[in-house]
Amino acid sequence: MSYYDYIIVGSGIAGLYTALLAKEQGSVLVMTKGSIDDCNTKYAQGGIAAAIGRDDSPELHFRDTIAAGDGLCDEEAVRILVNEAPARIAELVNFGVPFDTLDGEIALTLEAAHSVPRILHAGGDATGEHIEVTLSKRIRAAKIKVLEDSQATEILAEKGVARGIKALDCRTGSVEEFECRYLILATGGAGQLFKFNTNSDIATGDGIALAFKVGAEIIDMEFFQFHPTALHLPGVTPFLISEAVRGEGGILRNADGRRFMPDYTPQGDLAPRDIVARSILYEMKKTGSDRVFIDVTHLSPYIITTRFPHIYRFCLDHGLNITKELVPVAPAAHYMMGGIKTNSWGETNIAGLFATGETACTGVHGANRLASNSMLEVVVFSKRIMGKTAKGVKQEVPNVTRGTEVHQVLSQRQVSKAVPASSFATLQKLHWDKVGAIRDQESLTQAADTLAAWQKSLPPPTDRPSHELHNLVLTGRLITESALLREESRGAHFRSDFPQSSPQWQRHIVFTAK
Numbered sequence: 351m352s353y354y355d356y357i358i359v360g361s362g363i364a365g366l367y368t369a370l371l372a373k374e375q376g377s378v379l380v381m382t383k384g385s386i387d388d389c390n391t392k393y394a395q396g397g398i399a400a401a402i403g404r405d406d407s408p409e410l411h412f413r414d415t416i417a418a419g420d421g422l423c424d425e426e427a428v429r430i431l432v433n434e435a436p437a438r439i440a441e442l443v444n445f446g447v448p449f450d451t452l453d454g455e456i457a458l459t460l461e462a463a464h465s466v467p468r469i470l471h472a473g474g475d476a477t478g479e480h481i482e483v484t485l486s487k488r489i490r491a492a493k494i495k496v497l498e499d500s501q502a503t504e505i506l507a508e509k510g511v512a513r514g515i516k517a518l519d520c521r522t523g524s525v526e527e528f529e530c531r532y533l534i535l536a537t538g539g540a541g542q543l544f545k546f547n548t549n550s551d552i553a554t555g556d557g558i559a560l561a562f563k564v565g566a567e568i569i570d571m572e573f574f575q576f577h578p579t580a581l582h583l584p585g586v587t588p589f590l591i592s593e594a595v596r597g598e599g600g601i602l603r604n605a606d607g608r609r610f611m612p613d614y615t616p617q618g619d620l621a622p623r624d625i626v627a628r629s630i631l632y633e634m635k636k637t638g639s640d641r642v643f644i645d646v647t648h649l650s651p652y653i654i655t656t657r658f659p660h661i662y663r664f665c666l667d668h669g670l671n672i673t674k675e676l677v678p679v680a681p682a683a684h685y686m687m688g689g690i691k692t693n694s695w696g697e698t699n700i701a702g703l704f705a706t707g708e709t710a711c712t713g714v715h716g717a718n719r720l721a722s723n724s725m726l727e728v729v730v731f732s733k734r735i736m737g738k739t740a741k742g743v744k745q746e747v748p749n750v751t752r753g754t755e756v757h758q759v760l761s762q763r764q765v766s767k768a769v770p771a772s773s774f775a776t777l778q779k780l781h782w783d784k785v786g787a788i789r790d791q792e793s794l795t796q797a798a799d800t801l802a803a804w805q806k807s808l809p810p811p812t813d814r815p816s817h818e819l820h821n822l823v824l825t826g827r828l829i830t831e832s833a834l835l836r837e838e839s840r841g842a843h844f845r846s847d848f849p850q851s852s853p854q855w856q857r858h859i860v861f862t863a864k
């Protein structure tokens with residue numbers, strides 16, 4: 351059995367950035383279930399937030415993040431995020447990430463719910479791709495071992511201590527075990543739960559499921575962010591139309607061509623994502639249409655093609671010239687705020703097991719993520735994992751307590767009714783219809799019953815798709831059961847039967863296996 355100081359599962363920004371830092375402290379193996387660049391990171395458009403502008407400060411960034419998080423951010427984690435951001439950005443620049451510049455300085459743009467322009471971008475709207483390409487080049491140059499087509503399927507743990515990972519070779523079907531001192535999950539999100547989503551195929555909640563099964567605490571799962579504006583063209587997979595498009599002056603119009611966001615909120619087109627997403631859903635219902643539109647025809651074609659070359663090109667390739675025509679959009683599942691509970695050092699409650707990136711929940715996003723804070727969270731907290739592991743000693747019982755928590759065990763449900771057959775398509779439809787941006791007790795109970803029945807009846811997994819289906823069902827159960835418990839609306843979680851937030855619910859829901 352091979353042994354490494356660090357095994358890192360995942361090769362998005364979290365996996366690659368952490369691997370580059372870990373290389374300075376020991377031997378490293380990165381495993382990833384597809385090719386190195388299969389990840390959500392490469393789709394990130396808008397950019398990465400940091401208070402580096404003249405009119406900005408960590409304090410302002412702190413306030414915007416806390417406001418978006420709707421009462422559930424961990425303030426200590428947010429302080430760390432905003433204070434350590436400038437140093438981490440400098441490190442990314444040193445790694446060679448080519449952030450766009452204006453008059454010799456890093457260019458900054460505005461996104462929804464940020465009070466000043468603070469979003470760094472690269473290649474206009476291709477920030478994630480530039481980060482992914484830059485980091486993978488560095489990984490190759492540093493000769494870090496990367497096992498592609500290798501899917502982590504089980505965490506090896508004894509007496510509450512992680513000691514390695516079992517992985518499936520997706521090409522041959524063989525299974526191998528690897529041992530390590532520190533296991534770092536950087537497995538990304540779970541957007542594939544939903545029929546309409548902006549995520550890569552890899553986003554199937556694997557890390558959540560693996561960690562949960564060895565006793566890790568999973569927190570805040572009811573908070574799933576729906577991006578308000580994914581391109582909605584027949585036969586085209588939803589493609590993100592970045593918030594920065596509205597930041598630069600794009601206007602939302604309904605199917606009748608009328609501007610509608612000011613009817614819902616004084617923040618208008620730049621309101622937080624959950625408000626814009628719900629307003630769009632209401633407007634779609636009112637007008638009987640399955641879409642609304644973003645209008646950028648009043649902006650200069652030069653601005654559109656230079657600030658959003660990727661979006662402009664993608665739409666043009668699908669027959670839409672956005673400098674002249676309205677862009678049809680609808681909400682789509684986008685980002686998982688909840689995840690494996692970690693403290694501000696990336697530790698989970700299992701000794702030797704760390705989590706970083708979208709699979710982790712550090713507490714910085716609370717009930718709703720501020721746009722462009724996620725890649726920042728990755729670099730800030732991955733660096734802290736390195737600080738924690740520098741001495742090579744495993745913490746025996748990591749303390750991951752966070753504010754007021756409601757602890758729950760994921761129990762079985764007695765289901766007597768017939769449920770539809772489980773498949774990837776039925777699972778995605780179930781989540782979209784019953785656990786989407788607007789939920790209620792009835793829809794959530796139907797979903798919870800169906801998922802519990804599916805979990806019992808699924809045959810043991812043998813290959814990548816069947817492992818993914820198992821992981822999605824378990825992750826879906828954690829989201830649905832948390833959403834059922836939270837009888838209020840807050841941040842990205844909206845219950846039409848409890849439309850207000852309640853002070854009693856200013857606490858976190860934590861699920862464990864027992």
Ligand SMILES: Cc1cc2nc3c(=O)[nH]c(=O)nc-3n(C[C@H](O)[C@H](O)[C@H](O)COP(=O)(O)OP(=O)(O)OC[C@H]3O[C@@H](n4cnc5c(N)ncnc54)[C@H](O)[C@@H]3O)c2cc1C
Binds near residue numbers: 384549
């Ligand atoms: C369209 C889009 C636009 C976005 N725009 C922005 C933005 O502008 N700014 C911002 O801050 N954030 C943005 N986000 C969110 C951000 O991109 C992600 O949260 C972030 O990139 C996640 O990085 P990660 O490394 O945690 O996960 P990912 O980049 O998704 O990487 C996960 C990795 O884990 C691997 N993996 C998963 N399961 C297993 C397994 N069982 N075994 C082995 N490997 C596994 C995957 O193959 C992949 O390599 C956007 C997201 C999307 C989808």
